[in-house]
Amino acid sequence: MKIVGLLFAVLSILIGIDGLKILAFLPFGSKSHFAIGHSIAKTLADAGHEVTAVSPYPVKKPIKNYKDISTEDYLKVFFKENAANMFKYENSGAIAKIIEVFVIHWMGTEIVEFHVKHPKILELLNSNEKFDVCLVEVFNFDAVSLGVAEHFGCEIVSYMTYAAVKWADDMTGNLSPTSYVPKPYLEYTDKMNFKQRLSNTVYTHIEDLIYEFIIKSNQRKLYNKYFPNAKSTFDEVYKKSAIYFLNTHVAYSTVRPYLPNLVEIGGIHVQQAKPLPKDIQEYLDSATEGAIVFSMGSLIKSSEWPVEKREAFVRSFGKLKQKIIWKYEAADLPNKPDNVMISPWVPQRDIMAHPNVKLFITHGGLLGTTEALIEGIPVLGLPIFGDQKMNMAKAVSREYGQQIYFNDITEENLDHALNELINNPKYYENAKIISKRFNDRPMTPQESVVYWTEYAHRHKGAQHLKAASLELNFFEFRSIDVYAVLLLIALVNFYIDYLVLKWILRKIFGKSKKVENKKQKKQ
Numbered sequence: 201m202k203i204v205g206l207l208f209a210v211l212s213i214l215i216g217i218d219g220l221k222i223l224a225f226l227p228f229g230s231k232s233h234f235a236i237g238h239s240i241a242k243t244l245a246d247a248g249h250e251v252t253a254v255s256p257y258p259v260k261k262p263i264k265n266y267k268d269i270s271t272e273d274y275l276k277v278f279f280k281e282n283a284a285n286m287f288k289y290e291n292s293g294a295i296a297k298i299i300e301v302f303v304i305h306w307m308g309t310e311i312v313e314f315h316v317k318h319p320k321i322l323e324l325l326n327s328n329e330k331f332d333v334c335l336v337e338v339f340n341f342d343a344v345s346l347g348v349a350e351h352f353g354c355e356i357v358s359y360m361t362y363a364a365v366k367w368a369d370d371m372t373g374n375l376s377p378t379s380y381v382p383k384p385y386l387e388y389t390d391k392m393n394f395k396q397r398l399s400n401t402v403y404t405h406i407e408d409l410i411y412e413f414i415i416k417s418n419q420r421k422l423y424n425k426y427f428p429n430a431k432s433t434f435d436e437v438y439k440k441s442a443i444y445f446l447n448t449h450v451a452y453s454t455v456r457p458y459l460p461n462l463v464e465i466g467g468i469h470v471q472q473a474k475p476l477p478k479d480i481q482e483y484l485d486s487a488t489e490g491a492i493v494f495s496m497g498s499l500i501k502s503s504e505w506p507v508e509k510r511e512a513f514v515r516s517f518g519k520l521k522q523k524i525i526w527k528y529e530a531a532d533l534p535n536k537p538d539n540v541m542i543s544p545w546v547p548q549r550d551i552m553a554h555p556n557v558k559l560f561i562t563h564g565g566l567l568g569t570t571e572a573l574i575e576g577i578p579v580l581g582l583p584i585f586g587d588q589k590m591n592m593a594k595a596v597s598r599e600y601g602q603q604i605y606f607n608d609i610t611e612e613n614l615d616h617a618l619n620e621l622i623n624n625p626k627y628y629e630n631a632k633i634i635s636k637r638f639n640d641r642p643m644t645p646q647e648s649v650v651y652w653t654e655y656a657h658r659h660k661g662a663q664h665l666k667a668a669s670l671e672l673n674f675f676e677f678r679s680i681d682v683y684a685v686l687l688l689i690a691l692v693n694f695y696i697d698y699l700v701l702k703w704i705l706r707k708i709f710g711k712s713k714k715v716e717n718k719k720q721k722k723q
Contacts, residue, residue: 229278231498308340343422373669442656473553490558495527503530564588576635578627
C-alpha cells in the first residue's frame with residue numbers, strides 16, 4: 201500500500217495537479233455523518249489541497265491546509281428535535297417504516313432553513329472566495345448544499361454515509377433492482393424470499409413517489425426561495441455531481457450494480473490505531489479471557505435507558521469471565537460488576553485494535569461495525585433506527601454477529617447471545633475472513649478519495665462518466681410510458697377480441713335461433 205501511495209504522489213506531480221481550493225459543506229448534526237465527510241476533507245487536506253469546512257464540529261487541533269467555519273450552535277437544535285425520536289421506530293411495522301422515511305427527509309427542511317440564515321454562511325456567500333471543488337453530502341438538505349455549490353460555480357463531489365440508496369440512485373441514474381437490493385430501512389439481505397421481495401418492491405415504489413413528489417419537490421421550492429439568482433435550476437444542479445463517494449465496501453456489503461462515478465470508500469474514517477490511555481491499556485492487557493467493547497454511538501445514551509434494560513446488561517455481564525469496557529454517560533452505574541469499566545467516552549477504534557478484544561456490542565451503525573470488521577471482531581447488534589437494522593441483518597446472515605431488538609433485551613436473551621458469540625468459533629472466523637477481504641484492495645480509501653476528486657477537476661466534471669438515464673424523467677426512467685402504451689395495446693386487443701367473439705357468437709346463436717323459429721312456423 202505504501203508503494204501505491206508513493207506512485208499516486210508521483211503521478212499527481214507528473215500530471216501537474218496544483219493544490220485545489222475545496223469547500224467541504226458538512227452541515228448535518230449526526231457525529232457519524234460528520235465523521236465520513238470530515239475524513240474525506242482531511243484526506244484532501246493531507247494531500248496538499250486547501251480545504252474550508254463548514255460543520256457543527258470544529259476540529260480540536262489545527263490541521264494543515266484545513267480551515268473551519270463552525271456552525272456548532274446547530275447541535276442544540278439537532279439533538280433537541282431528533283435524538284429523542286429514534287426509539288419510536290425500533291422494531292416498527294410497515295407503516296412506521298414509511299413514516300421513518302418522511303421523518304429522515306423532513307429534517308432536511310429544518311437544516312436548510314437554519315443554515316441559509318446562519319451569519320457565518322451568509323458571510324461566506326457574500327465573500328469573494330473562489331473554490332475549485334465543493335464536497336457535499338447526499339442526504340436530506342440538497343437545497344442548501346447544492347445551492348452553496350452552485351453559488352461558487354465549482355465542480356461538485358458528493359458523498360454518502362452508506363451505499364447508494366434512493367436519493368443517490370436518483371441523482372446518478374443508477375439502478376437498484378428490488379429483487380436483490382434491499383432498502384436500508386428494511387431488515388433484509390440480498391437473499392430475499394418472495395414475501396420479502398414483494399415487500400421490498402412495494403416499499404421501493406412508495407418511497408419513489410414520496411421522494412419525487414413530496415420531498416424532492418419541497419427541496420426544489422427551498423432552493424428557488426433561497427437561491428433565486430442561481431444560474432442553474434435545482435434539477436440541473438441536482439444531477440451535476442461528478443463523483444459520488446459511498447461509505448461501503450463489497451467485503452461486507454451487497455454485491456450490486458454501480459455506475460463508474462460511484463466509488464466505494466468504506467473505511468475512510470478508520471485511522472491508524474493510536475496508543476491507548478494507560479488505564480485502558482492495562483485493563484485490556486489483563487483481560488486474559490478476552491474483552492468486550494460496548495458502545496451505542498454518539499446519539500444513544502445507555503445511561504438513560506429504562507432501569508430494567510440497563511440491569512439486564514449488568515446481571516448478564518456479571519456472569520462473564522471477559523472484561524467489559526462500557527461507554528456509559530453517567531458517573532455511576534448501580535450494581536456495577538467488578539469486570540466492567542465504565543467511561544462517558546472511549547477511544548473505540550483504538551480499543552478494537554487491541555488483540556484481547558473479542559466482541560463489540562453496538563447499535564449497528566455502519567462506522568462502528570466497519571471498525572470491528574477491519575479488526576475481525578464479531579458484533580452483537582441492538583438496532584434502533586435507519587440502516588442499523590439492515591447492517592445487523594447482514595451480520596446475522598453472514599454469521600459474524602447476532603442481534604437483539606431493544607424491546608427484546610432481557611437477561612436471558614443477552615446470556616444466550618453472548619454465550620453463542622463468545623463460545624462458537626464460527627463468528628470470530630467469519631469476521632476474520634471479512635477483515636482479510638476488506639483489507640485486500642488495490643487502493644486505500646484515502647487514495648481513492650484523492651484520485652477521484654482530482655480526476656473530477658481534471659476532466660471538468662467528468663461528464664463522460666454520467667449515464668444517459670439522467671436525461672430521462674421520472675416516468676421515462678421507469679419505462680412507465682412504455683408499459684402504459686403496452687397496456688393500452690393489450691386493452692385494445694382485448695376489446696377487439698371481445699367484439700369479434702361477440703360477433704361470432706351472435707352469428708352462431710343468431711343463426712340457430714332463426715332455424716329454430718323456421719321449424720316452429722312450419723309446425
